[in-house]
Amino acid sequence: MKKLKFAVLGAGNGGQSISAYLTLKGYDVKLYDKYDEVVAPLIEKGNIELRGVSLNGNAVISVITTDISKAVEDTDIILVTVPSNAHSFIANELAPVLKDGQVIVLCPGSTGGALEFKKILNYKNCSADYKLAETTSLFYACRAKEGVANISGVKNILPIASLPSSDVDYIINLLDDVYPQLVKEENVIASSLNNLNAILHPIAVLLSTSWIEATGGNFKFYYDSITPSVGKLIERMDAERMSIGKALNVHVKSAADSLKTYYSATGDSIYDMVRTVKAYEPISAPPSLNSRLLFEDIPMGLVPMVELAKLVSVNVPTMNLIIDLASQVLEKDFREEGRSLERLGISNMNIDELNKYVSNNFECTQGGK
Structure with missing residues (x-):
């Protein structure tokens, strides 16, 4: 070979x-x-x-x-x-x-x-x-x-x-x-x-806005940004993601289980677990809000999750809150810029058709962008 x-x-x-x-x-x-x-x-x-x-x-x-x-x-x-x-x-x-x-x-x-x-x-x-x-x-x-x-x-x-x-x-x-x-x-x-970045990053950055702008990101991102209250909000949004997966008949790991799988993390909460991930220890916060942790993880991460939620009529208030907050703070229309069902080529599909497409790859005839 x-x-x-x-x-x-x-x-x-x-x-x-x-x-x-x-x-x-x-x-x-x-x-x-x-x-x-x-x-x-x-x-x-x-x-x-x-x-x-x-x-x-x-x-x-x-x-x-x-x-x-x-x-x-x-x-x-x-x-x-x-x-x-x-x-x-x-x-x-x-x-x-x-x-x-x-x-x-x-x-x-x-x-x-x-x-x-x-x-x-x-x-x-x-x-x-x-x-x-x-x-x-x-x-x-x-x-x-x-x-x-x-x-x-x-x-x-x-x-x-x-x-x-x-x-x-x-x-x-x-x-x-x-x-x-x-x-x-x-x-x-x-x-x-199972995109964990979209769950961990945007909330932690947005709720650290003043600290990032005051210090230029001179603090440990995961260890310092994910406080107990922020961790609970992350867990709430994570539960919404799990609900989307259940409605789409696919297995989705919780953020906690993913951290265990990826890095052998331990603890009873997201707040506890991130502090056991040694790989996170040296990672500093972004120096400004102009970071892929927002400009990528929201339009390419959270927005398409919300779009998939629409497909199966799942309510995702925390995801919508974070998208709207980011759009207001950064003066960007992340919903318009993000991956819609049309952009993914699946806007005219029901759940059965979507499952057939990803499994058997029948031809999708929707136009490109």
């Missing part, structure tokens, strides 16, 4: 960490980012230094480029690590250059990533015979700056789902050498609803 070749699309925290890890594992990796100002320092440095609890060392990436066709050429696995706001851009760019046999994995898909990605590829008449999957989270808790990537924690178990769901075993087996923690998720509806 030939040695797999990887393309990593997105050179942020996750992209730099993944690229360095795979390279140090002995794999050929091409790293792409849209922005010259992101790519240029990495090319000048000549390597990415990986630190933390995973492999340590200097990884010389074979190709670092702003040309997506060059990045994915002659590769087997395409790991998409851009913020989920950019999934639509990547899908449009990939559509004409994908080749038969390539596997795309959104790391992570946020809420509805694979659905949106598939809809765009269909709309762009992508003819390649590819496979598409999404993880429920990133493989690591990590940060990267100026070619130095630090992994503070590696998830023990990480669910992955494919579209259609029948492809997932093949993809897990393909990635077993590099990411043995991958386990099969039921389908992309389950993986979308």
Whole structure:
């Protein structure tokens, strides 16, 4: 069996960490980012230094480029690590250059990533015979700056789902050498609803607004932002997410169970549990409200959850409260910018049709965006 070749699309925290890890594992990796100002320092440095609890060392990436066709050429696995706001851009760019046999994995898909990605590829008449999957989270808790990537924690178990769901075993087996923690998720509806970032991040950021603006984020995000009262509000919104999953007939883990699975967390509440996650200890709050913890996790995380709730007539007052509060504070219409059922390509489906689509992948004929 030939040695797999990887393309990593997105050179942020996750992209730099993944690229360095795979390279140090002995794999050929091409790293792409849209922005010259992101790519240029990495090319000048000549390597990415990986630190933390995973492999340590200097990884010389074979190709670092702003040309997506060059990045994915002659590769087997395409790991998409851009913020989920950019999934639509990547899908449009990939559509004409994908080749038969390539596997795309959104790391992570946020809420509805694979659905949106598939809809765009269909709309762009992508003819390649590819496979598409999404993880429920990133493989690591990590940060990267100026070619130095630090992994503070590696998830023990990480669910992955494919579209259609029948492809997932093949993809897990393909990635077993590099990411043995991958386990099969039921389908992309389950993986979308198991998006923990959308539950943990927005409430903690919004209710720390004055502290963030006063200190520039000079405090520990998870340890200091998630106080007992904030933790209870997170648990309330988490219960709404679980109700959506139940109505859609998919298994959804509670935030508490996810923290146990990912990081072996312990405790009787979200407040208690986050303080037992060592990977969270070094992570500071964002320096401003202009953070992906809001600008990604609300429109690409909470908004599509609310959209799915509409599909099954589930009441989600806490989710709606947080979306509306963020829209007011940041003067952004997150509902308009977010992933609607139409944007996911499922607006005309009932529950049975949706389950058939994600399982058997019958053709969706709704137009693209």
